[in-house]
Amino acid sequence: MALIMPVFQKFKAEGESIGQLIVVYGELEIALCRCVAEAVNDLDMVVRKLFRKRLGEAPRIKAAMSIDLPAYRSLGLEELFNELICEMHHCRDIRNQFAHCVFYEDPCATGHLLFSNVEERARQNEKIVELTSASVPAKRISIVLLEQQETYFTYVLGRLALLENKARVRAGKRKEETYTVEKMNTPERYLQR
Numbered sequence: 001m002a003l004i005m006p007v008f009q010k011f012k013a014e015g016e017s018i019g020q021l022i023v024v025y026g027e028l029e030i031a032l033c034r035c036v037a038e039a040v041n042d043l044d045m046v047v048r049k050l051f052r053k054r055l056g057e058a059p060r061i062k063a064a065m066s067i068d069l070p071a072y073r074s075l076g077l078e079e080l081f082n083e084l085i086c087e088m089h090h091c092r093d094i095r096n097q098f099a100h101c102v103f104y105e106d107p108c109a110t111g112h113l114l115f116s117n118v119e120e121r122a123r124q125n126e127k128i129v130e131l132t133s134a135s136v137p138a139k140r141i142s143i144v145l146l147e148q149q150e151t152y153f154t155y156v157l158g159r160l161a162l163l164e165n166k167a168r169v170r171a172g173k174r175k176e177e178t179y180t181v182e183k184m185n186t187p188e189r190y191l192q193r
Contacts, residue, residue: 017146039071
């Protein structure tokens with residue numbers, strides 16, 4: 001199979017990991033949707049509010065919070081819900097750092113993958129006269145960091161399942177909690193800056 005981006009022929013693991021992060025973010029949004037629906041007991045309404053219009057990632061998380069916060073407050077799960085909203089925003093930041101990017105091998109240090117976000121260049125004041133890897137600020141990305149980011153996404157998926165499970169128990173739909181997740185340390189180190 002031919003790759004559209006030749007740099008990922010050399011950096012195959014990195015390309016696969018970046019692809020996973022972008023695709024799995026959608027699964028996080030679906031898991032959040034299920035959590036919201038569980039607390040308000042109306043999947044149809046929640047899916048339509050979150051996905052009928054193309055909201056974008058941040059407004060979708062905000063909409064989920066506005067629908068669900070009172071319900072989770074009444075279930076005594078407001079703190080966990082608020083933590084997960086922050087974790088979702090962090091996952092969004094991780095995913096979005098790769099959107100609208102150019103990927104290339106570092107010309108100064110062979111064996112290192114760089115990425116440049118065009119949105120960052122657009123926010124700069126200087127007139128844009130070219131759009132090349134040299135004209136957009138670059139950041140180095142390592143497979144180690146990408147694997148940590150994937151681990152964090154998996155952790156957040158587990159925490160969303162935990163919240164959904166706790167909501168079912170508190171609402172009387174399930175007798176006991178069957179899901180646990182250890183809390184991770186601060187995720188700030190998982191975001192390439």
